[in-house]
Amino acid sequence: MVAPPNKWHQYGFTRSPYSTEAIKVSEDGAKLLVGRDNELDTILSDLNSGAQVIALEGDYGVGKTSLAAVAAYEASTWRADGGPLFLPVKAEVPLRLGTTETPESFEKKVYMRIAGTLLLASASLKAEGRHLEGLERLRRWLQSPEGGGWAAGIGASIPAFFGFNLNGSRTRTPNTSGGFSDTGVITLIDSWLAELFPTPECGGVICFIDNLEELENVENAVKVFEPLRDTLLRRPGLRWIVSGAEGMVRTAFSTPKMSGVFQEPISVLPLHPDLVPSVISARAEILRQDDSSVLPVSADAFEKVYLAIGKNLRFALGLADKYAMRANPSHLRTTTAAKRDQAFDTYVLNESNQVVGQLGKKIGTADWKTLGVLVREKAGSCSPGEYRDFGYTAMPPLLTRVKSLREAGLVRYTTDESDLRRRIITAENNGRLAYYSRLRSDEELHGVAAEV
Ligand SMILES: Nc1ncnc2c1ncn2[C@@H]1O[C@H](COP(=O)(O)OP(=O)(O)OP(=O)(O)O)[C@@H](O)[C@H]1O
Ligand SMILES: [Mg+2]
Structure with missing residues (x-):
C-alpha cells in the first residue's frame, strides 16, 4: 500500500509549524525562541x-x-x-x-x-x-x-x-x-x-x-x-x-x-501578543521546503486566537495544529489569505461553540463575567486573593463563581492544605474556548464587528 501524502509536505513544510513540543537545546532552538x-x-x-x-x-x-x-x-x-x-x-x-x-x-x-x-x-x-x-x-x-x-x-x-x-x-x-x-x-x-x-x-x-x-x-x-x-x-x-x-x-x-x-x-509570564506572530514566522522560516509553501494558519490569524483564548502558547499552537491536520492543503494553497484566516477563525469558533453546547450545567451571567476576567485579564491563572480585579469586595463571592465554573469543567481550583498561600485558579482549555464562544456571541448580539 502506498503511504498517504504527508500533510505538512503538502503545505510546503518539513513538519508542523504548530508543534506544541518544547524548544530543544540546539542552535535551531535558539533561533526559535522569541522574546x-x-x-x-x-x-x-x-x-x-x-x-x-x-x-x-x-x-x-x-x-x-x-x-x-x-x-x-x-x-x-x-x-x-x-x-x-x-x-x-x-x-x-x-x-x-x-x-x-x-x-x-x-x-x-x-x-x-x-x-x-x-x-x-x-x-x-x-x-x-x-x-x-x-x-x-x-x-x-x-x-x-x-x-x-x-x-x-x-x-x-x-x-x-x-x-x-x-x-x-x-x-x-x-x-x-x-x-x-x-x-x-x-x-x-x-x-x-x-x-x-x-x-x-x-x-x-x-x-x-x-x-x-x-x-x-x-x-x-x-x-x-x-x-x-x-x-x-x-x-x-x-x-x-x-x-x-x-x-x-x-x-x-x-x-x-x-x-x-x-x-x-x-x-515566566505569557509572551506579549505583539511578539507572537514571530513565533510562527520563525518556525515557518526554519521548516519551509520551498518558496511556494503556505501557512494554513497565518502568523496574524494565530495572534488573534492567542489573544482571544487568554495568551496560552501551547493551547493556541495545539488548536492551529489540529485545524491544519484536518484542513485541505490544496484548497488552502489556492485560496486567498483572507479566506484562509476566515477558515481558521470559523474552526475555532465551531470548536468553542461545541464546548458551550455540551456544558452539562447552566452558567449564569456572573459566572461568565468571572471566566472572562480570568481568561482575558489574568491569562487564565490567578490567586483567589485577586478578587478585587473581578469586581468583588471579598473572596467568598469569587469562590462561589469558581465553584460553579469548576463544576462545569471550565476552571480548576488548586488548594494546597500544606501551604495555604498556594491557592490557584486556572482556566481549563475548555474554559478558554467557552470564553471565546461567549465573546463572539456577545459581539454578534451587540452588533460589534466580529473582531477579537
Ligand atoms: N519564547 C518562545 N518563542 C517561541 N516559541 C515558544 C516560546 N515559548 C514557548 N514556545 C513554544 O510554546 C510551546 C510551550 O512551551 P514550553 O513547553 O516550553 O512551555 P512550558 O511552560 O514548559 O509548559 P508546561 O508547563 O506544560 O511544561 C512549545 O511548543 C514551545 O516551542
Ligand atoms: Mg515544560
Whole structure:
C-alpha cells in the first residue's frame, strides 16, 4: 500500500509549524525562541555568577522548558569564545521529580544523564587536552552485560558515543574490566566533575528538573527537595534549572527550610501578543521546503486566537495544529489569505461553540463575567486573593463563581492544605474556548464587528 501524502509536505513544510513540543537545546532552538530577552539575561548572568539552582515559575504551556533549553544552549556556546565550560545534559525528556522518587533513585537517574553528557563531550574535551581518567574502563563496563542497566539509562547518547546501535547490531564485548557499582560510577563521574569544574567560575553540567507542580503540594515538594538540598543540588560541577507551574516553585522555595538555597524564582509570564506572530514566522522560516509553501494558519490569524483564548502558547499552537491536520492543503494553497484566516477563525469558533453546547450545567451571567476576567485579564491563572480585579469586595463571592465554573469543567481550583498561600485558579482549555464562544456571541448580539 502506498503511504498517504504527508500533510505538512503538502503545505510546503518539513513538519508542523504548530508543534506544541518544547524548544530543544540546539542552535535551531535558539533561533526559535522569541522574546524572553530579560529572562534569558537573568538566567545567563546567574549561571555565569555561580548560582547553583535557578528556578522558573510560570503557567502551563507558557514557555518554561523552552526558555531553560535556550539558556542552556547559549551558555554552552561561551566556551568557544574562551569562556567557562557549560554542558547541558543530553536528554530527550527533562527530568521530573515524582512523589515516589527516593534521593537514591533520583541521583542515579541524574548521573546516568551526566554520564551520557560527559561521554559525548569526551572527544571535544580531549581536543582541548583534557583527559577523563577511567573513561576507557567505564566504556568497557557499559558495553558489558553488567553495565547494561546504566547503558540503557544513558539511552540516546550512547549509540553516538559507541558508534553502534544499542539494539544489537554488534555483540557486546564480555566484561573484562572489573565492574562498577552504582556508587562506583557516581564516584568516577564526580572525579571528572571535580577535574573539569574545580570552581563554579569554570562552569558546570546543566541539569533540568521540570514540572514541579506534579509534586502536588508544598509538603511533598519540601519533602522531596530537602534531602537533595544539601547533597545533589550542592554538588560541585552541577547546575540546576528547576521549573514549575501553579505557584509551586515560588511557594515551596520560600519556605524557611528552603530559603537561601534557591535564587528568587524568575517569573515566566505569557509572551506579549505583539511578539507572537514571530513565533510562527520563525518556525515557518526554519521548516519551509520551498518558496511556494503556505501557512494554513497565518502568523496574524494565530495572534488573534492567542489573544482571544487568554495568551496560552501551547493551547493556541495545539488548536492551529489540529485545524491544519484536518484542513485541505490544496484548497488552502489556492485560496486567498483572507479566506484562509476566515477558515481558521470559523474552526475555532465551531470548536468553542461545541464546548458551550455540551456544558452539562447552566452558567449564569456572573459566572461568565468571572471566566472572562480570568481568561482575558489574568491569562487564565490567578490567586483567589485577586478578587478585587473581578469586581468583588471579598473572596467568598469569587469562590462561589469558581465553584460553579469548576463544576462545569471550565476552571480548576488548586488548594494546597500544606501551604495555604498556594491557592490557584486556572482556566481549563475548555474554559478558554467557552470564553471565546461567549465573546463572539456577545459581539454578534451587540452588533460589534466580529473582531477579537
Ligand atoms: N519564547 C518562545 N518563542 C517561541 N516559541 C515558544 C516560546 N515559548 C514557548 N514556545 C513554544 O510554546 C510551546 C510551550 O512551551 P514550553 O513547553 O516550553 O512551555 P512550558 O511552560 O514548559 O509548559 P508546561 O508547563 O506544560 O511544561 C512549545 O511548543 C514551545 O516551542
Ligand atoms: Mg515544560
